[in-house]
Amino acid sequence: MTVAVDIEQRLGAFGLRARFTSSGRLTALFGPSGSGKSSLISVIAGLTRPDKGRVEVEGRVLVDTEAGIFVPKHKRRIGMVFQEALLFPHMSVAHNLRFGRWFTPPAERYVDMDAVVDLLGIGPLMDRRPGKLSGGEKQRVAIGRALLTSPRLLLMDEPLASLDEARKAEILPYIERLRDETKIPIVYVSHSVAEVARLASDVVMLSEGRVTASGPTADIMQRLDLLPAEERGEGGAVLETTVARHDAAFGMTVLGSKAGEVRVPRLAVEAGAPVRLRIRARDVMVATVEPKGLSALNVLPGTIIAIEPGEGASVEVHIDCSGVAVVARITRQSRQALELEVGRPVFAVIKTVSFDKANATAGLSGEIHG
């Protein structure tokens, strides 16, 4: 188990009473603002002391109020990336990077300076002062600074929240590389479905200081009822695919998945590369017969495994497409007209595919209709 948390803490309007364990590569603490996720990460980092409970990271007990254990933050060896980069303004980028490394016992320095500089593309910034960096550059340096302490765990507290879309797109691929190329487990706080669906291997969902659900990302993203109201439209299926081949004639790329082939306009990646797709529930139509004369290219056959009431006039139809669950949000009226019931074979017609490519250099993400 990488992280095991079971704590109680009094916070303003509500009490934080959270309990979760995760051994994922990147565990997202996900919930609306004010749900207690940042407080939870502060407890793990040692910035705040819980009233009661226990925190364990990589087999090391950091907090145990019953046993009177509280490891101070500077002895935890947990890297933390804050929403604001919080670089030291009186030091150059190089000094900022070396700061944490200097306090790490030499025997435990397993993260290589050159590798981090290369991974985050911050080589050209080394002699500059933080005041002369853009928001995205600052955040990359902050990530590097945390990494160079050779942490046992990396915490990221909404590292993209204060950046604009262009800057976010600049950083995201680096976080993906971090997840895929280093061995350091990451706990990532976010309130954005798009970020979580793209980055997380596991999700811990928080609401008003309580853990409402936790598990693999693909499972959690289908629980539309758990998503915060303003993000509900972003929920849906998360599909792991690999590039099967490119279709030169139409300029398309064919992605293979357990559920079947998905065709998207050509991606600049090689065959075999992994691509994570997000299919939002509102972008899926349901057909009882294989549709003909339809512009949508991606139609996946499956069987209805559950129908749950959605908000207002909608219902959520969960369709099992050869082991991959796709969620469709349709109206109650359509459901009745089509006589949709659990166990009935149907076709999921995908109007739009959101894809995030797990390849840092191209930094590609987008949506494809049709």
Added chain:
Amino acid sequence: MNWLTDLTPDEWNAVRLSIKVATVAMLASLPPGVAIALLLARGRFWGKTALNGLVHLPLVLPPVVTGYLLLISFGRRAPIGSFLENWFGIVFSFRWTGAALACAIMGFPLMVRAIRLSIESVDRKLEAAAGTLGAHPLWVFLTVTLPLIVPGVIAGSILSFAKAMGEFGATITFVSNIPGETQTLPSAIYTFTQVPGGDEGALRLTLISIVISMGALVVSEALARRVGRRLDIE
């Protein structure tokens, strides 16, 4: 222009003594100044308001009162004074060290205020970040907090120095006006104004006072600018 440059030995002594007293007063108040400023800016303890009041007392009391309080506590027969003399051989009364003590105490509230303000403007999250990077709180203070408050420390030091250069009331009450031992520039100017034909000497020393004070100001501005550039404040 000879009258301006030909200082009498006593006048030279007054200039040298003033600079020595002010420098010692400034340097000696720095460590407690930073410590008290840190306590007042960050500490949460019983009696904080009282400590704040005590530090600021010399600012609101008549200087003569401060000088008299020093006299009855640091004099040779006074409790603190005799203790220091018996155990450490330190004597304040009617010595230049007493002048330095009086000046340090008079300038202390100014120094503490300047440093406290700069400590309060430091983003505590920067310190938290340094902590998560493995730095012990003492190292956080030395490598993050202290460098960031250097402009405030410089400003506070210059204020303390300037106050010491001009201090008169408390000094003359505590250690009197002994040429060569406790006669600082203000005391010397005062003495000149009390004797017939002393105007020339008073004017000479006044001009010297102005030059030293301006010099201190220019040096502090230059230092603050250099530090500011280094800090790259956003």
